[in-house]
Amino acid sequence: MMNSLSVVPTQQEATGSNVDLIAKYSTQGPRYTSYPTALQFSDQFTTANYEQYLDAARIDSAPLSLYVHIPFCRRLCYYCGCNKIVTKKSGVGREYLDHIAIEIDLLSKHIGNTRHVSQLHFGGGTPTYLDDAELTELIHLLASHFNFDDNQEREYSIEIDPRTVTPDRLALLRGLGFNRLSFGIQDTDPQVQKAINRVQRTEQIIELVGAARAYRFSSISFDLIYGLPLQTYESLNKTLDDVIALLPDRISLYHYAHMPTRFAPQRAIERQTLPDSYEKLAMLRIANERLIAAGYIYIGMDHFVRPDDELARSQKDGHLQRNFQGYSTSLAPDVLGIGVSAISSIGDCYAQNSKDIADYYSKLEAGQLPVDKGLTKTKEDQIRAYVIMELACNLRVSTQIFDNKFNIPFWEKFADTQPKLAEMQRDGLVIIDQEDISITEQGRMMLRNVCMVFDQYLSDQTERYSQTV
Numbered sequence: 001m002m003n004s005l006s007v008v009p010t011q012q013e014a015t016g017s018n019v020d021l022i023a024k025y026s027t028q029g030p031r032y033t034s035y036p037t038a039l040q041f042s043d044q045f046t047t048a049n050y051e052q053y054l055d056a057a058r059i060d061s062a063p064l065s066l067y068v069h070i071p072f073c074r075r076l077c078y079y080c081g082c083n084k085i086v087t088k089k090s091g092v093g094r095e096y097l098d099h100i101a102i103e104i105d106l107l108s109k110h111i112g113n114t115r116h117v118s119q120l121h122f123g124g125g126t127p128t129y130l131d132d133a134e135l136t137e138l139i140h141l142l143a144s145h146f147n148f149d150d151n152q153e154r155e156y157s158i159e160i161d162p163r164t165v166t167p168d169r170l171a172l173l174r175g176l177g178f179n180r181l182s183f184g185i186q187d188t189d190p191q192v193q194k195a196i197n198r199v200q201r202t203e204q205i206i207e208l209v210g211a212a213r214a215y216r217f218s219s220i221s222f223d224l225i226y227g228l229p230l231q232t233y234e235s236l237n238k239t240l241d242d243v244i245a246l247l248p249d250r251i252s253l254y255h256y257a258h259m260p261t262r263f264a265p266q267r268a269i270e271r272q273t274l275p276d277s278y279e280k281l282a283m284l285r286i287a288n289e290r291l292i293a294a295g296y297i298y299i300g301m302d303h304f305v306r307p308d309d310e311l312a313r314s315q316k317d318g319h320l321q322r323n324f325q326g327y328s329t330s331l332a333p334d335v336l337g338i339g340v341s342a343i344s345s346i347g348d349c350y351a352q353n354s355k356d357i358a359d360y361y362s363k364l365e366a367g368q369l370p371v372d373k374g375l376t377k378t379k380e381d382q383i384r385a386y387v388i389m390e391l392a393c394n395l396r397v398s399t400q401i402f403d404n405k406f407n408i409p410f411w412e413k414f415a416d417t418q419p420k421l422a423e424m425q426r427d428g429l430v431i432i433d434q435e436d437i438s439i440t441e442q443g444r445m446m447l448r449n450v451c452m453v454f455d456q457y458l459s460d461q462t463e464r465y466s467q468t469v
């Protein structure tokens with residue numbers, strides 16, 4: 001429970017007229033960055049299986065997306081639930097690059113180097129943990145094994161921890177070919193930052209955003225979190241003031257899920273410093289209203305974008321996609337994951353590298369791709385993935401297109417979903433008519449709940465996911 005609220009909305013003011021609805025649909029569920037989700041990956045899926053998919057993908061002419069995971073961080077953020085290694089030991093970047101070089105070489109031998117790399121993303125951990133020479137070397141390694149795209153439309157992005165970057169480093173990143181930056185902001189209040197062990201001055205963020213614009217990065221995104229320790233309505237409003245003043249192109253607003261038994265770093269956060277669920281709903285409503293009033297569009301699944309952003313345009317045109325990095329335009333259907341714990345999506349398979357760095361290193365030293373688990377999507381998975389991704393990305397699924405695509409009448413296939421969908425229609429989340437199921441404005445907030453209706457794996461695993469609203 002917070003103890004420093006100055007202007008306390010009533011419960012009705014806090015959550016709006018749909019308070020009962022939000023309470024009704026507030027449950028735990030996947031973010032659907034894939035379907036089936038990573039919880040279904042199995043160690044029955046082997047390196048040999050993955051190699052077959054890579055070999056088959058070699059002749060595909062569609063563009064390719066590369067994801068590179070850099071797991072290291074210098075300090076531990078207490079809210080962290082990511083796969084990372086906190087260390088200040090010198091030489092870890094060098095050792096990691098030496099192994100990634102083996103992985104890149106093995107991957108390119110299978111998938112070849114002809115497909116255009118239209119999307120590249122460096123994520124972590126902290127990609128900017130690597131120094132300038134190491135980042136340059138990594139880009140050189142990738143560019144010499146894959147077919148980097150020089151098209152202006154390409155999307156080459158990197159996650160930025162503002163504490164590890166100067167304007168000069170941004171100039172280097174631009175020179176290396178990155179044209180998109182994603183800043184981890186979380187909250188700009190000094191007390192909240194102290195409580196999560198992530199102190200970064202707002203002036204520094206302002207300076208970096210100014211430099212990013214001067215160096216002509218074409219897109220800037222911010223990550224924010226609500227529900228953090230010591231966060232108040234006032235501090236959240238101040239964070240939103242700071243963020244809106246900088247006008248990032250995209251904003252991800254995540255809910256902090258306190259699961260200390262699952263994520264050890266969260267044990268450093270005292271439960272009584274956290275907002276309660278009513279206060280978190282109020283925060284969500286405040287943030288939604290303020291961002292919409294500032295001109296952003298809520299495209300769903302925690303993401304706000306400016307109306308002229310490609311994601312908004314892709315959604316309008318019905319071409320938005322979702323992958324492990326969140327929403328994406330439909331530039332590249334296959335994602336090649338590189339680095340410890342990275343996940344690939346190639347053809348009908350998902351493959352995840354070992355999450356254990358020692359295991360990741362030893363497999364590579366043995367000349368083997370470091371796959372730990374994965375799956376091949378069954379026909380049933382493909383059908384359900386299509387419906388879930390259409391709803392999650394384009395906010396509608398056409399029953400007629402489905403019938404033609406899979407040669408099965410939609411309502412015959414999903415007869416068992418009708419009572420739940422009818423209830424959602426009565427609650428104003430979806431509209432069902434002859435041609436499609438579409439998500440309403442109100443339903444965007446409960447988008448995960450609608451997708452969950454079509455997920456056949458949920459029953460015994462909901463407690464492993466984060467809160468849907």
Ligand code: SF4
Nearest residue numbers: 073077080082084125
């Ligand atoms: S939140 Fe990000 S920067 Fe912080 S410890 Fe986790 S991975 Fe590292």
